[in-house]
Amino acid sequence: MHRRDFIKKTTLMGGLLILNPKFHFELMNEFPEEELIGKGKPALYGEGFKLREEARLQFNLIRKAAKEKGFNMHVISSYRSYTHQNGIWERKYKSFRSQGFSHQKTIEKIIQYSTIPGTSRHHWGTDLDIIDSTRGIPSNPLSEVHFNEGGRMRKFKIWLDENSEKFGFHLVYTNTPGRKGFAYEPWHFSYKPISIRMLKEYKELDIKKLLQTNKLMGSEHFTDEFIERYKRENILDINPDLLP
Numbered sequence: 001m002h003r004r005d006f007i008k009k010t011t012l013m014g015g016l017l018i019l020n021p022k023f024h025f026e027l028m029n030e031f032p033e034e035e036l037i038g039k040g041k042p043a044l045y046g047e048g049f050k051l052r053e054e055a056r057l058q059f060n061l062i063r064k065a066a067k068e069k070g071f072n073m074h075v076i077s078s079y080r081s082y083t084h085q086n087g088i089w090e091r092k093y094k095s096f097r098s099q100g101f102s103h104q105k106t107i108e109k110i111i112q113y114s115t116i117p118g119t120s121r122h123h124w125g126t127d128l129d130i131i132d133s134t135r136g137i138p139s140n141p142l143s144e145v146h147f148n149e150g151g152r153m154r155k156f157k158i159w160l161d162e163n164s165e166k167f168g169f170h171l172v173y174t175n176t177p178g179r180k181g182f183a184y185e186p187w188h189f190s191y192k193p194i195s196i197r198m199l200k201e202y203k204e205l206d207i208k209k210l211l212q213t214n215k216l217m218g219s220e221h222f223t224d225e226f227i228e229r230y231k232r233e234n235i236l237d238i239n240p241d242l243l244p
């Protein structure tokens with residue numbers, strides 16, 4: 001930026017800040033908080049799935065490319081609202097509790113694969129779970145075995161490894177040794193050009209306050225230490241390509 005333009009811009013910003021202190025916040029944030037936590041109404045598009053427009057366009061391109069190689073890319077899950085995620089949370093909570101697990105153990109069991117409502121990347125309209133349905137959809141489609149050596153989606157997995165990033169889609173929960181947080185999910189991809197910007201703003205949110213004010217099932221058992229660890233491991237210990 002030229003110096004003169006810079007001075008012009010900063011003077012303008014200073015003026016606006018005096019007039020409206022909130023302007024600073026709005027200027028720095030591209031996404032409303034509600035959209036980061038699944039309570040917003042982002043514009044979503046797709047045929048049999050829901051993604052933000054740019055992610056949908058890129059997804060249609062990758063799906064077409066996969067089709068040309070003989071794969072039938074099928075979306076199991078894409079956008080999920082807070083309410084939807086809360087339904088998953090409560091169903092699993094009740095199920096583990098009825099099997100005799102303590103509250104603490106129940107929470108640990110759920111967060112191996114599922115997120116606490118308000119913290120899911122599926123809230124963003126940038127992330128999706130995909131499989132290859134060339135040989136039909138198995139009863140447990142989101143299972144690592146299909147993607148591993150000898151699995152029915154192994155060739156698809158190898159193709160994804162080589163091609164998905166060309167379209168902007170990156171694996172989130174990798175099988176990198178030592179990675180903590182959510183378990184390996186070879187099916188969960190994120191459209192990086194948008195999600196990296198969303199994560200940058202998500203990191204600025206007060207997650208502790210968010211989880212405590214939402215009053216979800218079992219949230220009285222979320223200790224400060226637990227929330228800190230959840231942030232560090234479940235939200236941020238992901239594929240480093242996706243970190244802002």
Ligand SMILES: [Zn+2]
Binds near residue numbers: 122188
């Ligand atoms: Zn997922």
